[in-house]
């Protein structure tokens with residue numbers, strides 16, 4: 187059985203949950219290790235390239251996925267073309283993907299892409315972050331790596347505002363198939379960002395000035 191319920195499974199090798207990849211890796215552990223390395227490089231690249239002028243718009247978000255994972259996946263930087271659900275949660279339908287994404291990023295633009303939180307209380311920042319985190323989780327625009335790219339995106343926004351990368355502490359440790367981040371995501375799809383807010387608030391730390 188495949189890991190996901192979805193219309194079609196064509197990004198995976200037949201009868202596996204291994205996404206077809208450019209290195210033709212067929213072993214999940216090896217693939218995860220490769221993804222881990224690429225994500226780390228992505229963090230480095232986007233951190234180095236952060237500047238006052240960085241605009242955290244839709245193009246930027248897509249570029250995070252594209253630049254970080256195009257060595258491995260041909261679906262990098264492309265929106266998915268199949269409907270996806272996980273557990274009891276169904277993410278944004280493909281036919282609404284583009285317009286829903288535009289809506290989120292238009293709202294983010296009105297919030298100046300969260301670039302004005304360096305001098306605000308953590309609570310205010312965490313509120314905004316959790317709102318948009320929930321929106322992007324519900325969107326789930328890519329075939330795979332949505333969680334990691336969404337966290338990378340907000341880590342860059344956090345960095346811009348003088349914060350360390352968000353510390354998810356134990357929220358990403360999987361126990362019995364779930365972790366706290368997934369539980370918070372499920373709550374997001376049910377219309378409440380409270381759990382996500384708590385995770386983010388706990389994870390916000392200002393960079394210590396010497």
Ligand SMILES: Nc1ncnc2c1ncn2[C@@H]1O[C@H](COP(=O)(O)OP(=O)(O)OP(=O)(O)O)[C@@H](O)[C@H]1O
Pocket residue numbers: 272273274275323328329330331332333334335367368371372375
């Ligand atoms: N049952 C669920 N209900 C709602 N959202 C879910 C559920 N399971 C997973 N998610 C969301 O989907 C994300 C996983 O998506 P995907 O597998 O595309 O990315 P990923 O980078 O592998 O994510 P992660 O590293 O967080 O596992 C999770 O981070 C979570 O936000």
Ligand SMILES: [Mg+2]
Pocket residue numbers: 330331
């Ligand atoms: Mg995954």
